[in-house]
Amino acid sequence: METVLHPSQAIIALDPHRFRVIRAGRRFGKTVLAVDQMKACAVSKPSRIAYIAPTLQQARDIAWEQLKKDCASAAISIREAPRLEIILPTQKGGESLIVLRGWESVENLRGQAFDLIVMDEVAMMRNFWVNWQEVVRPTLTDTKGEALFISTPKGFNHFYDLCNKELTDQEFKSFHFTSWDNPFLPKDELEKAKATLPPDKFAQEYEASFQKTQGLVYKEFSREKHLYETLPQSRVPFKKLAGVDFGYRNPAAVLHAYFNGEMLFIEDEWYKRERTDVQIADYVALNKFNEVFPDPENAGAIEELRRRQVNTREVVKGKGSVENGIQMIREMLIRGDLLINKRCVNLISEFEMYSYDDEQTKKNEKENPIKQHDHALDALRYIVLSLLPLIQRQTMIANMPRYEQKARENPAY
Numbered sequence: 001m002e003t004v005l006h007p008s009q010a011i012i013a014l015d016p017h018r019f020r021v022i023r024a025g026r027r028f029g030k031t032v033l034a035v036d037q038m039k040a041c042a043v044s045k046p047s048r049i050a051y052i053a054p055t056l057q058q059a060r061d062i063a064w065e066q067l068k069k070d071c072a073s074a075a076i077s078i079r080e081a082p083r084l085e086i087i088l089p090t091q092k093g094g095e096s097l098i099v100l101r102g103w104e105s106v107e108n109l110r111g112q113a114f115d116l117i118v119m120d121e122v123a124m125m126r127n128f129w130v131n132w133q134e135v136v137r138p139t140l141t142d143t144k145g146e147a148l149f150i151s152t153p154k155g156f157n158h159f160y161d162l163c164n165k166e167l168t169d170q171e172f173k174s175f176h177f178t179s180w181d182n183p184f185l186p187k188d189e190l191e192k193a194k195a196t197l198p199p200d201k202f203a204q205e206y207e208a209s210f211q212k213t214q215g216l217v218y219k220e221f222s223r224e225k226h227l228y229e230t231l232p233q234s235r236v237p238f239k240k241l242a243g244v245d246f247g248y249r250n251p252a253a254v255l256h257a258y259f260n261g262e263m264l265f266i267e268d269e270w271y272k273r274e275r276t277d278v279q280i281a282d283y284v285a286l287n288k289f290n291e292v293f294p295d296p297e298n299a300g301a302i303e304e305l306r307r308r309q310v311n312t313r314e315v316v317k318g319k320g321s322v323e324n325g326i327q328m329i330r331e332m333l334i335r336g337d338l339l340i341n342k343r344c345v346n347l348i349s350e351f352e353m354y355s356y357d358d359e360q361t362k363k364n365e366k367e368n369p370i371k372q373h374d375h376a377l378d379a380l381r382y383i384v385l386s387l388l389p390l391i392q393r394q395t396m397i398a399n400m401p402r403y404e405q406k407a408r409e410n411p412a413y
Contacts, residue, residue: 003032003035003036003039003070005029005032005033005036006029006181006182006183006184007183008028008029008177008181008182009029009032009033009036011175012033012175013033013036013037013040015173015175017171017172017173018144018146018147018171018172019146019147019149019165019169019171019172019173020146020147020148020149020172020173020174020175021149021162021163021165021166021172021173021174021175022148022149022150022151022174022175022177023151023152023153023159023163023174023175023176023177023208024150024151024152024175024176024177024178024179024181024208025152025177025178025179025180025181025205025206025207025208026152026179026205026206027179027182027185028177028178028179028181028182028208029182029184030120030150031062031063031066031120032066033150034051034063034118034120034148034150035063035066035067035070037116037118037148038051038067038098038116038118039070039071039088041096041115041116041146042088042090042096042098043074043088043089043090043091043096044090044091045090045091045092045094045096045115046090046094046095046096047090047096047097047115047116048096048097048099048112048113048114048115048143049096049097049098049099049114049115049116049117049118050098050099050100050101050109050114050116050117050118050139051063051067051098051099051100051101051117051118051120052100052101052102052103052106052117052118052119052120052136053100053101053102053103053120053121054102054103054104054121054124054125054126055102055103055104056084056100056101056102056104056105057102058102058120058121059084059100059101059102059120060084060100062120062121063100063120064084064100067086067098067100068086071086071088071098074088074089075087075088076088076089076095083099083100084099084100085097085098085099085100086098103119103125103126103131106131106135106136107131107135107273107274109135109136109139110135110138112139113139113140113141113142113143113145114139114140114143114145115143115145115146116145116146116147116148117136117139117140117145117146117147117148118147118148118150119136119147119148119149119150120150120151121150121151121152122149122150122151122158122159122162123151123152123153123154123155123157123158123159124151124154125158126372126373127250127251127273127346128157128158128159128162128349129158129161129271129345129346129349130251130271130272130273130346131273134272134273149162152204152205152208153204153208153209153210153211154204154213154353155210155211155212155213155216155352155353156210156212156213156223156352157213157349157352157353158345158349160210160352161345161348161349162174163176176208177208178206178207178208179206179207179208180206180207190206193206194206200212213352213353213355214355215355215356215357216352216354216355216356217326217354217355217356217369218326218329218330218333218351218354220330220333220334221333221351221352223348225333225336226333226336226338226339226340227339227340227341227342227348228265228339228340228341228342229341229342231258231265231267231341232265234260234263236260236261236262237260238258238259238260238265239258239259239260239290239291240256240257240258240288240289240290241257241258241259241289241290241291241292241293241383241387242254242255242256242257242284242287242289242291242292242293242379242383243255243257243293243294243378243379243380243381243382243383244280244284244292244293244294244295244301244305244379244382245295245375245376245378245379245382246277246280246294246295246298246301247273247275247375248273248274248275248276249273249274250273250375251271251272251273251346251375252270252271252272252273252275252280252375253269253270253271253346253347253375253376253378253379254269254270254271254280254283254284254379255268255269255344255347255376255379255380255383256268256269256270256287256289257380257383259387262337263337263338263339264332264337264338264339264383264384264387265339265340265341266338266339266340266341266344266347266380267341268341268343268344269343269344269345269346269347269376270283271346271347271375271376277298277300277301277304278304280301280304281301281304281305281307281308281310282308284305284308284310285305285308285309285310289310289311290311291311291313292305292310292311292312292313293312293313293315293382293383293385293386294312294315294382295315295317295378295379295382296314296315296316296317297317313386314386315382315385315386316385316386317382317385321381321385322369322381324385324388325381325382325384325385326369326381328384328385328388329377329380329381329384332384338384344376346375346376347376347377347380349373350373350374350375350376350377351377353372353373354369354370354372354373354374354377355369355370355373356368356369356370357369357370
């Protein structure tokens, strides 16, 4: 069962931090490291360990065969069906359980407890923060368990934020290794890949460098330009608005927005799974928004809002509304009229993941964004589309010659 790790893998394996984040290039040896860490935990004391990939099939394809091979001689039992599970004896008596699961069914982990969780290909996991905070993190509470987050980057998404978590949380430690750090990889093969792949693709896949997602819808979005920490003072009173995208299996998103007639600030977000229309309406009513812009396709949920005396406003959602909303948000980003508080991690992640279908683009077909990473963005779009006349008016005024602007503001001028 013993595995010999190469020097870079050993640095990670010996680190004592509770939550280790590994950003590594292809063929670095991420799976070998993951299997080694699960085995080490399993034999040290009776433990419950989970390996999670984006899907159960990926968990099988990535880690199951390696895990079975390494544990075959010592395992008490290896269960292929209905679940991928291995039971191992520990050095001091007792048993440990290793299970493989898919992120698409992460809700099934609720109420369980684990000593170690390994999450592989984290950058590919949808709705990461809400599932980590509400489902996965609580499974480590009773045991004071550990977690290993492993991935190659995919744009500046939640994995980018996870890699920077060590800056604000001392329980986290991040590691960055490239494919070159695996001494067993043929260097000539890496050179061939470098010569044949586009530079940004090679940098992402082999050097584990963060690159912009291909086909990104909101290429104009920039953390440096569009994020803020404290809501600024305004000479004109803010109107407190909300955009609401209903959901249950998919997350429901409520954005807290402040608008002064010129600038739109997204101050906070509520991003939750498995919340009923009643629960969503209760939350919205509690926050006493001046105006609320809900998804018009859910009449029942809107009725729940109205029963609580919420000032709901009509949102136009028809042919061309998605494209129009996207274009308006793009223009606001370009002008700097739209800013987002840094605490809105799910909205930020969606800005950096929402993308077009590459195959459609290659075929010169009409570009339609992939229906993923868009719940908070839909809520934002409802606000922007509803404010469209005001936003357009402000843009027109801003572009007027100075004397025309003064005349409009003061007829006596």
